[in-house]
Amino acid sequence: MEPRVKALEDTMAALQQDVAVMRANYATKADVAEIRADINKAIAENNRWTHTATLGMFGTFVLGILGLMFTIWNASKPPSAPAAQVATQPPIIINVPGQAPQTPAKK
Numbered sequence: 001m002e003p004r005v006k007a008l009e010d011t012m013a014a015l016q017q018d019v020a021v022m023r024a025n026y027a028t029k030a031d032v033a034e035i036r037a038d039i040n041k042a043i044a045e046n047n048r049w050t051h052t053a054t055l056g057m058f059g060t061f062v063l064g065i066l067g068l069m070f071t072i073w074n075a076s077k078p079p080s081a082p083a084a085q086v087a088t089q090p091p092i093i094i095n096v097p098g099q100a101p102q103t104p105a106k107k
Helices: 002-024 029-075
Strands: none
Touching: none
């Protein structure tokens, strides 16, 4: 019976050592709280960037639609008539001769 008891004691010692190793690897409440805070911070940062990008894309979409509507609205207008010109008088041109023509002198 002595060898069986010795085998049981050896097995029990090995189990106790395995349980001690598992307990050493357990996460404490502080570890869990730290990881939870890190995860919450990462989620908040991801939400901020996602919402900012979504808002930017939506704003760009709205500006694009408004620009397209403005272009279509202006393209469908008939061309405007040319502005009526004010009647002006033709310019007065005065020709001045360079030298007076010489007439032959009478004797």
